[in-house]
Amino acid sequence: MNLRTYPEITCYTAFTTDPAGGNPAGVVFNGAALDDAAMLATAAAAGCSETAFVVATDHAARRFQLRYFSPLGEVAFCGHATVATAVALAERIGPGPLVFDTQVGEIALETSTEPEGSVTATLTSVPTRSRPATDAEVSASLAALRWSQEDLDPALPPHVAFGGNEHLVLAVSTRERLAALDYDFDTLAEVMHRHGWLTLQLVWREAEELFHSRNPFPTGGVVEDPATGSAAAAFGGYLRALGALPPSGAFTIRQGEDLGRPSLLRVEASPTDPRVRVSGQAVAIMGAGASTGQGEA
Structure with a gap:
């Protein structure tokens, strides 16, 4: 054809x-x-x-x-x-x-x-990787987001994770904090350009196999992505690096709900395979x- x-x-x-x-x-x-x-x-x-x-x-x-x-x-x-x-x-x-x-x-x-x-x-990503974010990376990002250190979930520390692109992962402790996203577009874009991040992966963990996510994308000229497959793959690698994958290795990310464009990303990761599988429909x-x-x- x-x-x-x-x-x-x-x-x-x-x-x-x-x-x-x-x-x-x-x-x-x-x-x-x-x-x-x-x-x-x-x-x-x-x-x-x-x-x-x-x-x-x-x-x-x-x-x-x-x-x-x-x-x-x-x-x-x-x-x-x-x-x-x-x-x-x-x-x-x-x-x-x-x-x-x-x-x-x-x-x-x-x-x-x-x-x-x-x-x-279902896509199988390139090998993922994840490293702890530096204090400077976190501080600059929090300032642009108008968040504080107290907003973060200490059980899921900030990382820079890769699943085809690099994403800063910041986990918050409440759904309300995630919902109230109102950031400085130009300042966050500058921080992200400086570090080479494609989006920020802002997450809240509702349950062991369910996460909510928002992904600012000012580097692409877009305030927010309603669904981000590369960030989902990176997040699977992040959870692997923390030893925080659910026993099944499978979890769901709900994204786009605060934009009125709900999205569902299904992710599978293994403790031993650096690649991550991300599934969805279109x-x-x-x-x-x-x-x-x-x-x-």
């Missing part, structure tokens, strides 16, 4: 089956025809936090090379756009395994059709970022 026959920008919202939920992503199947400037312009026009561009294909091997752009520039890896692209491909060439070549390495995926007809995609939507409620800056 020739994917070039499809429209230049296809929009899916990932980690949901509700067009009003999840995190919208642009998917461009004919990315090989675009140079960097055109990809950036296309991502800006799509208005989503990220757009995935398929720039090379091997249909026989079900292997695709992807690049990702936010409205402000290229991103090495994007989990929700990966899930969106995998679902879009599965709907066109059939479910089954896929391989995506990205700037951070090979991403293996499994896609399957659920009984009600929706498609689930659904095609009409239009792009102007209707997502993501609050572009």
Whole structure:
């Protein structure tokens, strides 16, 4: 099947089956025809936090090379756009395994059709890693968030975690603190640019296998991501590093609820495998970022 026959920008919202939920992503199947400037312009026009561009294909091997752009520039890896692209491909060439070549390495995926007809995609991340955040990193971030040290959960210490991109993980002790997010956009963007973080992974632990998350993304020109697959993978590595994985190794992240775009990310991690599996669904939507409620800056 020739994917070039499809429209230049296809929009899916990932980690949901509700067009009003999840995190919208642009998917461009004919990315090989675009140079960097055109990809950036296309991502800006799509208005989503990220757009995935398929720039090379091997249909026989079900292997695709992807690049990702936010409205402000290229991103090495994007989990929700990966899930969106995998679902879009599965709907066109059939479910089954896929391989995506990205700037951070090979991403293996499994896609399957659920009984009600929706498609689930599971990505296996590149090897994750996690390290304690420095006092300076935490202090600068808390100041930009207008939070205090007392807001944090001492059982889940601040880390910088990697799952394709680096994310600062800050766990708060109450759901109310997470809900009342009102940060200094420009100051936090400067802190994140300085340290090379893609988003902040702000979490509250409701139960051993259930977390709530919010992910500021000022480095991409977006106030907040409604669902962040790379951060979910990084968080799995973070819990592994702390020895805090649930016995099953599986847990759920609820994200986007405070934005009115609820998202569900299912994560599986092993104490011995540095890679993490992140699963979710996606659904095609009409239009792009102007209707997502993501609050572009």
